[in-house]
Amino acid sequence: MPPGLNNLRHIVVLMMENRSFDHMLGGLTATHPKIDGITPGLSNPDTSPAQNRVPAQPLADFQGQLEPDPDHHFPAVDLQIFGGDTSPNRVASMQGFVKSYFNQRRDLKHSQKIMYYFPPEKLPVLTTLATEFAVFNRWFASIPGPTICNRAFAHYGTSFGRVDMNLLYVNEPFKSIYNRLISARPKRTAKLYYYDTTSSTMEITNLLQHQPELFGTYPQFLSDCRKGTLPDYSFVEPNYNDHDTDSGEEIANDQHPDHDVQAGELYIASVYNAIKQNPDLWQSTALLIVYDEHGGIYDHVVPPACTPDKFTASANATGTGMPFAFDRLGVRVPAILVSPWIPKGTVVDRVFDHASIPATITKFFLGDYSPRSPRETSADIFIEAKTATVDPARNLLSLDKIRTDCPDFDV
Amino acid sequence: MTLIHVPRPPKSAMDPNRPVNALLRAQMEHMQDAELKLPVRQQTNIYINAIKTEGEAGEYIRRVTEAINQAHDAAARKRGRPGSKKRGVIDIAAAADDKSPKRRSRAAARKKAKTKLSKKAKTKKSAAKGGRKA
Numbered sequence: 001m002p003p004g005l006n007n008l009r010h011i012v013v014l015m016m017e018n019r020s021f022d023h024m025l026g027g028l029t030a031t032h033p034k035i036d037g038i039t040p041g042l043s044n045p046d047t048s049p050a051q052n053r054v055p056a057q058p059l060a061d062f063q064g065q066l067e068p069d070p071d072h073h074f075p076a077v078d079l080q081i082f083g084g085d086t087s088p089n090r091v092a093s094m095q096g097f098v099k100s101y102f103n104q105r106r107d108l109k110h111s112q113k114i115m116y117y118f119p120p121e122k123l124p125v126l127t128t129l130a131t132e133f134a135v136f137n138r139w140f141a142s143i144p145g146p147t148i149c150n151r152a153f154a155h156y157g158t159s160f161g162r163v164d165m166n167l168l169y170v171n172e173p174f175k176s177i178y179n180r181l182i183s184a185r186p187k188r189t190a191k192l193y194y195y196d197t198t199s200s201t202m203e204i205t206n207l208l209q210h211q212p213e214l215f216g217t218y219p220q221f222l223s224d225c226r227k228g229t230l231p232d233y234s235f236v237e238p239n240y241n242d243h244d245t246d247s248g249e250e251i252a253n254d255q256h257p258d259h260d261v262q263a264g265e266l267y268i269a270s271v272y273n274a275i276k277q278n279p280d281l282w283q284s285t286a287l288l289i290v291y292d293e294h295g296g297i298y299d300h301v302v303p304p305a306c307t308p309d310k311f312t313a314s315a316n317a318t319g320t321g322m323p324f325a326f327d328r329l330g331v332r333v334p335a336i337l338v339s340p341w342i343p344k345g346t347v348v349d350r351v352f353d354h355a356s357i358p359a360t361i362t363k364f365f366l367g368d369y370s371p372r373s374p375r376e377t378s379a380d381i382f383i384e385a386k387t388a389t390v391d392p393a394r395n396l397l398s399l400d401k402i403r404t405d406c407p408d409f410d411v
Numbered sequence: 412m413t414l415i416h417v418p419r420p421p422k423s424a425m426d427p428n429r430p431v432n433a434l435l436r437a438q439m440e441h442m443q444d445a446e447l448k449l450p451v452r453q454q455t456n457i458y459i460n461a462i463k464t465e466g467e468a469g470e471y472i473r474r475v476t477e478a479i480n481q482a483h484d485a486a487a488r489k490r491g492r493p494g495s496k497k498r499g500v501i502d503i504a505a506a507a508d509d510k511s512p513k514r515r516s517r518a519a520a521r522k523k524a525k526t527k528l529s530k531k532a533k534t535k536k537s538a539a540k541g542g543r544k545a
Contacts, residue, residue: 017434063424069432124415147434148441165437167444197480198473202438209445212480241435242427243469251425252465256434260424262417269417407413 004341004397005386009284011364013357014236014271015154016264017147017256018072018295021139021332025130026117026299027058034347035130036137038117042300044098046108054098056298060116066257068104070114070296074163075319076100077144077331080296081303086322092302100296115298118261125265126334128407129272129289134337134346134396136382140303141293141330142354142375150292150330151202153354154235157376161311161326163318170206172310173371177358178207178214181233181365188365189231190214193221195239196250202237225274228281233361238267257295269409272338276408283402286383287338292354294331303329304351307378326375329353337382340406341397348382348396355379427466435468442475453478 026037038056045051070076083095102111120127142153149159152168155176162168170176181188194201195218201208208215216224218239224230238254255264268289276282309326318324335352355373360381362369367385384395392398431439439459446454455474462468 062420125417128415148437165433167441196473197476198469200438200442200472200476202434202441204438204441204445208476209448209479212483240438241465241469241472242425242429243466243473244427249425251420256432258429258432260420262420263424266417266419269415405412407415410414410416 001386001388002341002390002392002395002398002400003402004339004399005384005390005395007284007341008286008339008364008383008386008397010230010232010234010281010286011361011383012230012234012236012271012275012285012287013154014238014268014287014289015151016238016268016289016291017240017254017259018293018297019255019261019291019334020294020297020299021301021334022056022299023060023117023294023297024123024126024291024334025135026056027120028127028130031120032131032345032347034137034345035135036301036349038300044095044115044298046098046111047102048108054112054115056115056117056300058117058119059113060118060122060261062122062261063258065113065116066295066297069257070101071104072146072293072296073165073319074143074145074313074324076103076296077294078318078320079103081144081331086320094298094300094302097296097298114296117298123261123265125269125272125409126289126336128409129268129336129338130334132344132407133339133342134348136335136337136348136350136352138301138304138332138349138351139290139335139356140332140351140353143324143326144303144328144330145293147292148202150354153375154292154357155203155207156373157355157358157379158309158311158373159326161309161313161317163313163324167205172373174373174376176207177233177361178235179211180358180362180369182214184366188233190233190235191216191224191231192235192237193218194237195253196245198243198245198250199237199239199241199252202240221271222274225278225281228278230281230285232365236271238264255291266411269411273409273411276406282340285339286397288335288357288382289338290335290354290357291333294333299332301332303331305329306351306353307374309373309375337396339397340403341399342403343399344403344405346396350380350394352380352382356382427464427469429465431462431465431468435465435472439468439471442472445479446475449475449478449482453482 028035029037042056043053079096079100081092083093097114101114145163148165152159178190181190193216251263252259253263253267313324355376356379359379363385
């Protein structure tokens with residue numbers, strides 16, 4: 001058994017908001033060619049009669065640029081992926097991002113900003129983590145739609161047929177990953193950490209209002225890291241809104257446009273630091289940093305088909321006039337796995353989506369389990385189970401000795 | 412070991428008066444659905460359609476989240492009390508609707524008045540039996 005897996009006791013997932021892979025990590029391709037990001041020639045047509053090509057450019061700014069918030073609901077994402085083609089045998093082209101953003105403000109020049117990406121030096125935290133640990137070239141949102149449904153895949157392995165932001169009731173015997181763990185014999189432990197009660201959680205309807213005991217706050221996460229009392233599985237949410245508290249201002253750090261991206265960098269760094277500063281925790285924890293969806297922002301990789309879920313969203317529900325069988329993934333998002341057992345510069349090309357999260361946690365802590373959604377049972381896992389034989393080609397925690405050269409962040 | 416400096420955002424990046432985005436709007440709607448299942452006394456009486464800014468949204472979200480936590484805490488406390496095994500489900504759920512001091516004292520006053528009334532009625536009855544006036 002590889003020592004990295006043998007030592008692994010805790011898995012932490014931090015899910016940020018609404019930024020695409022190319023937007024955040026695409027600039028790394030120039031210096032790290034195995035990372036599938038921005039290359040010369042990537043562009044989208046604008047809405048002028050000549051349909052001028054708008055190239056992807058390293059001009060993204062931390063705040064104030066993507067106003068209004070780029071549309072990331074199902075119909076808009078359909079336009080972004082298929083470029084406006086609604087024919088039965090249409091082929092995805094990733095050519096509709098500028099058109100989609102133009103629809104919101106009818107400003108030709110402004111619509112080009114959807115193609116902007118960050119030069120790596122502007123994002124020291126994400127850039128460092130992506131190049132020091134494992135970056136996923138093919139982690140996609142679970143559906144080509146908005147936040148609530150995509151986060152549902154991370155909690156339940158399905159969105160129960162929903163593609164919108166409306167109330168989402170669990171109506172099938174698919175338990176949340178948290179309930180699977182705490183109901184197991186022997187019992188496992190799990191917690192969702194929201195930033196504070198003013199930010200709260202996005203998983204209200206099924207979890208917060210029925211089981212608030214599953215939740216903790218970010219200060220509790222920090223304390224649990226210090227004390228070494230982190231549960232087996234932790235899901236960490238960022239701060240979703242700017243607000244004042246008795247102890248000062250709390251700036252939104254989820255990176256959802258138009259919240260400041262630097263605030264999110266600080267938050268990611270502080271989660272990393274909290275784990276790393278406890279040596280026992282650092283050597284026994286894997287941290288996944290992932291984004292829930294692309295936020296309407298450009299990415300060049302066509303989302304692949306996938307095993308259909310057992311649900312279908314009607315033509316009315318999708319808003320496109322076409323039903324959706326949950327047989328196609330959403331747009332690519334940044335995803336990085338951090339552990340001192342991962343070789344520096346690891347790049348993973350296998351396909352993942354957010355259903356991979358409950359799939360991985362279940363396999364690692366519980367082994368075989370049912371019932372689960374078809375999407376989850378077919379999703380790839382990002383951490384191998386602790387079995388007698390581990391496939392070395394799949395195991396990311398592959399080092400024989402723990403690294404001593406991992407960076408620290410000065411926050 | 413490399414130490415990477417992480418710049419802080421400028422103070423101007425923070426704006427509680429920023430208009431509510433679609434995500435916060437959806438979160439508030441989900442919160443409202445949960446809020447309406449709370450005992451009336453614990454509901455916020457905030458009209459979420461009038462919420463326009465992130466600061467206002469955060470305040471609403473905080474109040475509902477804390478109310479949910481308090482309701483569950485109250486029920487858990489009641490469940491843990493000695494002799495609570497005999498209590499029915501309705502009683503435990505009602506524990507979430509802890510009475511305010513004012514309502515407690517009104518309830519106590521009503522109970523006292525009821526006891527006084529029934530004592531008076533008993534005295535009248537026995538006086539009627541014994542031919543004595545109350």
